[in-house]
Amino acid sequence: MPTLTRRAALVAPLVALPWAMPLPRPSLAQPAWPSRPIRILVAWPAGGSTDSVMRLLAAPMQAVLGQPVVIENRAGATGSIGAAAAAQAAPDGYTVLGDASSQAANPSLLKGLAFDYATAFAPVTQLCVAPALLLVRAEDGPPDLAALLARMRQGGGTYSSSGIGAAVHLAMAALLRQAGVAATHVPYRGSPQQVQAVLAGEVLTTFCTVPAAAGLVRDGRLRALAVSSARRLPAFPEVPTVAEQGFPGYAVTEWLALFVPAGTPAPVIDKLAEAAKAGLAEPAVQARLELLGMAAAAAGPAALGAFVAEQRVKLAEVIRAEGIRLE
Numbered sequence: 001m002p003t004l005t006r007r008a009a010l011v012a013p014l015v016a017l018p019w020a021m022p023l024p025r026p027s028l029a030q031p032a033w034p035s036r037p038i039r040i041l042v043a044w045p046a047g048g049s050t051d052s053v054m055r056l057l058a059a060p061m062q063a064v065l066g067q068p069v070v071i072e073n074r075a076g077a078t079g080s081i082g083a084a085a086a087a088q089a090a091p092d093g094y095t096v097l098g099d100a101s102s103q104a105a106n107p108s109l110l111k112g113l114a115f116d117y118a119t120a121f122a123p124v125t126q127l128c129v130a131p132a133l134l135l136v137r138a139e140d141g142p143p144d145l146a147a148l149l150a151r152m153r154q155g156g157g158t159y160s161s162s163g164i165g166a167a168v169h170l171a172m173a174a175l176l177r178q179a180g181v182a183a184t185h186v187p188y189r190g191s192p193q194q195v196q197a198v199l200a201g202e203v204l205t206t207f208c209t210v211p212a213a214a215g216l217v218r219d220g221r222l223r224a225l226a227v228s229s230a231r232r233l234p235a236f237p238e239v240p241t242v243a244e245q246g247f248p249g250y251a252v253t254e255w256l257a258l259f260v261p262a263g264t265p266a267p268v269i270d271k272l273a274e275a276a277k278a279g280l281a282e283p284a285v286q287a288r289l290e291l292l293g294m295a296a297a298a299a300g301p302a303a304l305g306a307f308v309a310e311q312r313v314k315l316a317e318v319i320r321a322e323g324i325r326l327e
Contacts, residue, residue, distance in 0.1 A: 033093050033268050040258075042098045043082025045075040049209070049292060053127060053256050054098040056288055060279030065271065071098075078102050078165055078326060080110055087120035091263035096272060101167045101255050104311035108319040109165045109326045118312070123304035124258035125273040127280065128294040131229035131253045132168050132207040133214075133239065134175075136197055137237075138223045141205070145225045146244045148205060149179050157183035158203040160194040165326050167254035168194070168207040170315055171228045173322045174252050175207075175242060196235065198222065208292025210235065210255065218315040229253050235290070255297070257304055266301075274301050 040058070044050040053070050062069040074082035079102035089095035107117045136289065142148040151157065161169035164187045176183055186203050190192040191212035197203045199221060208229060214235065216222040224239045230251040232241060242250040258276060260269060279285055280296040289296055299307065318324075 009055075009206050024183060033271070034067040036094065037070050038065065038096060039070050039072055040096045041082050042071055042073045042096045043075065043079035043086075044073070044100065044112070045101070046073045047128060049211075049254070049294070050098060050256055051098050052292060053289070053294070056285055057127070057276060057279040060282055060285065061272075062273040064275040064278050078106060078163075080106055080113060083117070083120075084113070084115055086259070086261060087115040089261050090258045091122075091261040091265075093260060093264050093268035093272065096124065097259040099257060099259060101170075101253075101311065101315075102165075103140055103257070103282075104308055105165055105167075105170060105315045107312060108316040109324065118131065121259040122261055122262050122264050122269060123301045123308060124260055124269055125262070125276050125301065125306065126255060126257045126297050126299040126304045127276060128289055129229065129253045129255045129297050130167075130209055130292075130294045131227050131233060132171050132209055133217065133224040133236070134205065134207050134220045134226040134228070134242070135195070135213055135224055136205050137201065138220050141223050142225070145240075145242065148225060149181055149326065152176075152181050152183050153203070157181070157205075158186055159183055160186050160188055160197040160203045160206040162191045162194050162208075162209075163187050163189065165319075165324060167252070168209065169324070170318055171207040171252040173324065174314075174318045175247065175250065177318060177321055178247050178250060195222070211291075214293065233293075237292070239251075256294075257308075269301055277279065 040054050040055050042051050051073060058069040058071055074085050079099055083097060083099060086095055087163035103117060136142055136148060137145050142151055159172050188197060191208055195208055198206050213222060217224050224236060225240045226245060227239050228242060230243060262271050277293055277298040280298045286296055
């Protein structure tokens with residue numbers, strides 16, 4: 001029998017001992033999602049419509065997911081600051097973006113962004129839509145949409161909005177483009193100012209979200225000529241849609257939705273969508289949305305993705321044709 005070297009003699013017996021067998025590797029499996037708080041980055045200021053809806057849904061989503069849902073506002077630059085922060089976050093489901101129709105408009109409005117809206121995010125679910133009312137002064141404004149457009153065709157037509165590129169601005173731009181009418185846009189710093197401009201006679205008309213205008217319409221100071229959504233509003237059933245008045249296919253509304261960084265696992269996205277849908281189904285949530293002039297519109301990832309892609313094409317055409325720019 002060959003003689004073992006001293007090193008081999010020391011090592012050889014170890015292979016036969018049970019305790020010398022390779023130890024099992026620790027499991028690399030990740031804990032079930034979610035295992036810690038979830039952060040919703042709201043791309044708009046505290047107290048605004050987007051922020052209000054996200055805070056309204058935080059509690060019911062938390063109840064479904066079993067983890068705290070924390071709202072963090074990252075406002076500025078028409079939603080692009082919050083979107084940039086979400087785009088840079090880890091795609092693990094713990095950072096969610098709460099955004100509005102700027103997801104569709106900003107790619108055409110803003111240049112030089114550090115991220116691409118089309119590839120930086122994965123859609124989770126649409127939450128709600130916020131139609132706008134087309135308003136004129138009750139005392140001397142045109143009686144209907146046809147009369148309004150006829151007056152604007154005569155020249156000197158002006159309209160206000162809550163800001164360049166806002167959903168209400170794009171709603172009017174889309175209507176005027178479809179009608180073949182030119183008018184002057186006068187942007188203001190918010191909904192109260194744009195409505196006051198109509199009341200004061202500084203502009204002829206405006207599209208405005210329901211909460212800022214409903215009281216003035218009911219008080220008889222403003223007349224609502226049309227609603228920008230595809231369907232009439234339950235709160236104003238007598239007000240026809242733009243589409244009903246000779247503009248088939250017209251529908252431009254503000255809308256709110258949830259997104260996550262691209263690469264987030266599909267099962268996580270589905271759980272987030274289910275939690276949001278459950279929250280939107282609660283009667284108290286629906287009642288509050290109605291007071292905010294909104295309607296729940298839960299739609300899963302695929303439906304939201306298709307909707308946003310369609311909106312980007314539609315709004316890009318309007319923005320390009322009207323030369324709308326944000327510097």
